[in-house]
Amino acid sequence: MFDPKNLSPRKLSFFTALGLAAPISLIDLAIEHEWKAALISFLVVLIGGYLLISIVLERFIYRKIKVIYKFIYQTKATRRQETYYKYILPKKSLDEVAVDVENWAQENQQKVATLQANEEFRREFLQNLSHEFKTPVFAIQSYVETLLAGDMIDPLLNRKFLEKTAVNVDRLTTLLQDLDEISSLERGEITIVKRNFVIQDLLKETFESISIKAEQKNIHFSIKKGCEAPITVNADKERVRQVVLNLFENAIKYGKTNGSVKAGIYKTDDKRILVEISDDGVGIEEKSLPRIFERFFRTECGRRMDVTGSGLGLAICKHIIEAHQQTIHIRSTENVGTTIGFTLAAKKDWGKDEAAVVNG
Structure with missing residues (x-):
């Protein structure tokens, strides 16, 4: 079936030779009035034209495609690959080659975008x-x-x-x-020692350790109603303490005087526990939220309120939580407050004093 949009080189050669042979044989028939001579002329031109055009066209296309594929893959072909390019690739339609080139272009466009972002x-x-x-x-x-x-x-x-x-x-x-x-x-040089512990106890202990800072602004800590019942998680207790401490310090630092810090603990499913820490402080503008866990990133308001911070605290929190194969997220509204939540694995079945060691 004739398909002008998907012609192989051989089909293109045949239809081109046919286009030459038909008018030539008709002209010969009109002049000589001999149908046998016209038929012979038709066959000779068709066969000869097909062979000539096919050879020239395939050699031309092979040469061009060879250059294209060398450019795409940036490799030096072996003899076996040379044979493959010569005898297999020409059988591809030009549309198929175009698809390969488009895929390559898209892939390189993505690489360029990634390099620019980096x-x-x-x-x-x-x-x-x-x-x-x-x-x-x-x-x-x-x-x-x-x-x-x-x-x-x-x-x-x-x-x-x-x-x-x-x-x-x-x-x-x-x-x-x-x-x-x-x-x-970031290099994965961290050992996670997982143990079962009650997350509410850790939250209370950690906030108590920085209560002096909270008292200076009269900020009070509480666990939300309905979240008081002890929930056991399985994680590296000291690493989680480090995360919680950083979140509490930020909540106090950017919280309002006479404000509050609240913690919510929820069972999302049988495998994960969600921990959320909320404050009623200055909040974060929407445009800054996607970058809040980047190294050294601090909002303009944050820099004004805290000139001594390093801007690495939340980035460290993110890496610690991800080393647990868990996730961390943030919600915030300016002049309303900020909530940062992270997930931890639920309690495992081994005993309280048993632990699992995971290399981060």
Whole structure:
């Protein structure tokens, strides 16, 4: 069946030769009035034209397709592959070759988009890293230069400068420790020791450990109604404590005075427990939510309210939860508050003192 949209080189050669043979034989019949001669002329032109056009066309297409496929796959063909390209690929229709090229183009377009996104992320990362280090380093430099100049003879003032220097050194140390930890987490160099423990107990213990910070803003912690019944999870207790501590500190830091922090614990199914920590603080603008777990990312409001943070806390939380093969998410509305939730595995059947070790 004639299909002009899906012609193979041989079919194209045949129909081209037929288009030449038919008018030539008709002209010969009109001049000579001999149908046998016209038939012979038709057959000779058809067969000869088909062979000639087929050979030329297949060689031309093979050469072009060979170049295309070499460009696509960027490989040097072996003799067996050369034979494959020569005798198999020409049997493909041009539409099939076009599909291969389109697929290759789409794949490369995706790679280019990924590379551009990675480059943008790398540029922002370096800018943020420079910014986070620059502030404490310049502060330390100014304090030390002032002390070295010897212009200050007041021991109390000298001590004040040294204390400020020590604060910035501590900030640098914390930043370096966070960087080292998140690098280890990203490389999978973390061991998760899973145990069964009651998540409500951990939440209460963790908030109690930073109660002094909460009291300064008169922020109260509570577990939501209906969530008080003890629920046992199976996870690395100290790593989860690290996540919860970071979320509580953020809730206090960005929470309003006389505000509250609430925790909700829910059984989503037989395998997972959802833990949510909510505050009634400043909230986060919608445009920043997709990036909130990126390294060093902080909202403009966050930078104004906390100049000492590293911007790595939520990124570390994300890696810890993902090392448990679980998920973490965020919901927030400006001037209403923020809720960050994460899932943990439900209680396992082994005894309380037994543990499972998982390499992250």
